[in-house]
Amino acid sequence: MKINKAQLIQLAISTAVLGLSLITALLLGSVILIIAGVNPLIAYKALVIDPVSSLFGISEAVVRAVPLMLVGTGISIAFRSQMINIGAEGQIQLGAIAGGAAAIYFSGLPKIFLIPAVILIGFTAGGIWGGIAGWMKAKLSVNEVLSTVMLNYIAFQLYLYLIRGPLIDPAELAWGTGVPQTARIAGAAEISRIFLGYRVHYGIFFAIVMAFFIYFLLWKTTFGFRLRAVGEEKNAAAYAGVKVDKYLVMAMILSGGLAGIAGTVEVLGVHRRVLEGLSANYGFSGIVVALFGRLHPIGVIPASFLFGLLLIGAEKMQRAVDIPSALVISLQGLIILSVVSSSLLLEKKKYRDKIYNIFS
Amino acid sequence: MWGIDMQKIKSMEMKGITKRFPGVIANKDIDLKVNSGEVFALLGENGAGKTTLMNILYGLYSPDEGNIYINDKKVIIDSPKKALELGIGMVHQHFMLVPSLTVSENIALGSDFESKFRLDLKKISKNIKKLSKDYSLEVEPEKKISELSVGEQQKVEIVKALYHGANFLVLDEPTAALTPQESSQLISWLRTVIKEDMGVIFISHKLNEVMSVSDRVQVLRNGKTYFSAKTKNTNIDELAKNMAGREIKLPKLEAEKTHGDILMELKHIWVKDRRGIDVLKDINLKLREGEILGIAGVSGNGQKDLAEVITGLKKAYKGEIIFGDQNIEKKSVQEIIDLGVGFIPEDRLHMGTIPRFTVKENLILKDYLKNPFSNNYILDQNYIKNYCKTTVEEYDVRCPNINTPTHALSGGNIQKIILSRELKREPDVLVAAYPIRGVDIAAVEYIHSKLLEARENGMAILLITEELEEIMNLSDRIAVIYEGEILRILDNTAASKSKLGTLMAGVVDENK
């Protein structure tokens, strides 16, 4: 491939626009920080430099990239089928609790069977939860935003009930501490850590493989062809013989299933038990990751790593300058907004030409 | 801007207009002059450069070379706002209305308001009413755009232009989406407006319309002016030849063929719409091998339901469809496709193709399940690529490459994608709904010859159309549909335009 001058200019412009908008976001953010009485330089060093300056930071970013990648891939499938799945949070929780319970009770199985079986159970739990919303949309025309949000509430309460009641760690009861969490899962179900002393685990490879698998499924198989056809144009899909309703439900099952796997993998790889707050808003962050990755499974991979770094950076910053977490979240929002809007700016031909004309 | 007196446009002249896009010269050194009080027809095949030229006039593109003069004074039109200030109004090929808003709201959208904080919709709708009365264009300001037919939406677009003070109208393929009735209404309306001393540029590739509406005509081909004349001094054949760059002769079937075997039979088919009203009433039709059965009728008389009930997209509540030796009425769309029924649907961009799918993907939209297109659920990319490359060549689909998104192609080329897909599957029965709507004359020639070729090879074709010429040229037999009923079935030799015309209006003369 030969790169000509125009392409080079385009590339330079893209980088410049992205850089400019990031700088603008950081400048705006520093105003907020100064008002809050914080030195922005220290804060930004913690946000941008700290995560990548220690192995621990990188490891933690990758740990967060795993669920983001799985959820983001799932969200991409749903959004491509025009199903706005806001329910990943609940789907994660159900995947975690179902997978977690299985990992506790089937402790007798060898690792090679146990892990796949547990993941499959997690997929099923999340898939059912997503599938319900899909079915309600296809058969009853219930708006999926509404149904997935409602299903989130139900999942959340169910999750809390299970880890506080029936599935609570017997040890917690025995000692009377009553921390809402389950017992530790069987050793055979654990996904191993890659380096001693760091939490980063082999789930990251699994998540990457899943993203590639979903890419293959969507673009290389007849199933994916139908799924994408339904998402792009329902009338034409029906005309070509696709059962539209069925594929809407399928998309939601897959989407929910991947979120369910994310929950299970969090249990098997990170916490080794089911506990409160495990889903950590990955269900919502996953939406941003999916959009950031242009609703493409392969795009979701780098987006997850970036977002993982951003999450760690935010934590570091909060600790470094001691500001309320709400402030950190709004700074995060500013950064996301600037990146997303600059990529939109570069995507729209009209704007691209305008910018191009200014530069050349 | 309503009520402000502007200087009227007496003449509009474009001189030496050149416009380049990456890879194409859309307009090359075009001169054009239109005076008020005349309808000027701009003619040309898809891609000839008509829309580009008009977008330059309307300030959407700036020309690379050339100038525009109004009343012999040079003007720079760098935005639609500027064009409107000068009195130029444009109705685009694709309407630019917000469906969920009312007519008044849509018209208000483009206005400068007297106050930034108050929107006096009452006053606007009063003005609209007055305008529509003055110009005899009935529009109801309170109606939502989504409730209006295509023809009515077009009237809204025209009123919008007039509301903004236009006294020079550009209509880009205004009749492409209209029924013949609506088209002739529009044409006679234009004739009256011209008497008000307006100038009109009328873009079309329908030659008979151009002949009946215009005073002068100019033909573009590949971005260049090839021909211009007073309409009364030219004729359809000459125009067609200049548009296509060669003689065009629309093929006709050779009648008098012995009837083939019956391939499909509709028996007492009844279909209801969502509100429970009968849209097809007791339809009985026989489709024979090697025969084209034309369905003539004003659109909206049940044609869509007829096509969809045969292809399984709609279900009948009574009656059967015998195909081969079975009743396919209860079968799924996929089963009916597999049994050998093809369908060229009316809505080519939202049913016949998936707009954002590539040309390649749309070419295999019905074949992807079959071996060798796919094997054990895996698409055979290599086979598909080669298949599509040959198909695109064979059917002369003009596209940059087979990975171009389909919506980027012109209507005629999209239609060729659908045509090739449906014909190459060699179905026993083909339903073709409005196959030439909105495509240019060279494409009409091509599509018709392909349909006739398929007929020669034994295909049974149900041709749904509202163009009398098309139906007379192609059909062995012609059934006239009116309000969901087949009024009469005529042999080609027994049919005439006037006879079909009266039948299509629902008049059955029992004496004959």
Ligand SMILES: Nc1ncnc2c1ncn2[C@@H]1O[C@H](COP(=O)(O)OP(=O)(O)O)[C@@H](O)[C@H]1O
């Ligand atoms: N915005 C654009 N960018 C690039 N090419 C364009 C653009 N608009 C039109 N063209 C090209 O210019 C030529 C003329 O197009 P157009 O003016 O739309 O033709 P017409 O209206 O006569 O069908 C075509 O080859 C078309 O592909």
Ligand SMILES: [Mg+2]
């Ligand atoms: Mg055009």
